[in-house]
Amino acid sequence: MASHLAEESETGSAGLPDSGDSLDLSTFEQILEMDDDEDEREFSRSIVYGFFEQAEATFGKMDKSLSAAESQKHQGENELANLSSLGHFLKGSSATLGMTKVKDSCEKIQHYGAHKDDAGQPTNMEDTLLLKKIKATVATVKVEYKEAERILKQFYHDPDAHTA
Template identity: 65%
Template sequence: MPSRHEEERSEEGSVGDGLPDLGDSIDALTFEQILEMDDDEDEREFSKSIVFGFFEQAEETFVKMDKALEDRDLAELSSLGHFLKGSSATLGLTKVKESCEKIQHYGQQKDEAGTTDEPDEDLCLSRIKAILVVVKEEYAEVEKVLKKFYATPAAS
């Protein structure tokens, strides 16, 4: 993709044009403003560090979530959900963010949207268990996309 950054440079305003391969899991507008922070668009050291930092963080969080699920620790799950929600939202990883939000809400023993109480702990845990599978898939997808994006040699 030798022309990627060229495109970006020339079409600054048109969101997503420079990043056609990011798919709909990533909010281009949000992600692009991080890319814009890269001093060098070939190296992309800043955004890369952010993104790979996120990978690390997400994987750690998933491990913790699994553990918390095992321990039936809803509060912990909610808090982990909130945590990952923040990071993923910052990168514009919409799907991951939304799933994390659900975990946050289920962890508070609420429904998906966080509006209604759900006193059944088992139900909440099983919901989290289900959504955890989903969020990991969603994460794997964006991870793949992003890794590809960064692995693509920046030729110029």
């Protein structure tokens, strides 16, 4: 059993050569360990692809919230809270998958939306500035997410991987 597990671990890390710091391998391997079949990787695949959908949907909601905040000046406060909770939501799942960069950016969005600075300290920045910062961070996190997505799709031999 032990040797089988060690083997699994090796294939797990060997399959993800170029993850860099987009993906924390030790965290992601925990999920790979849960796969019953190392070729099919049904469980982790469904988790990861479920996360892709979740992330895209969350980004969509973030964009919607941002444009709503821009068009209705007085709704800024509500949208900030909404963005904060969207950031928190994606933070949890990205952290569990080991997407460290995405997680950190989501945390920033959560902080800004809750009137806090990058480090989570309360700030009296104006709503418009906070929204601006969130907008920039959303743009960043999308890039970081794309990179992680590319690596993961490659790992799962997704035909989209090369076009993405």
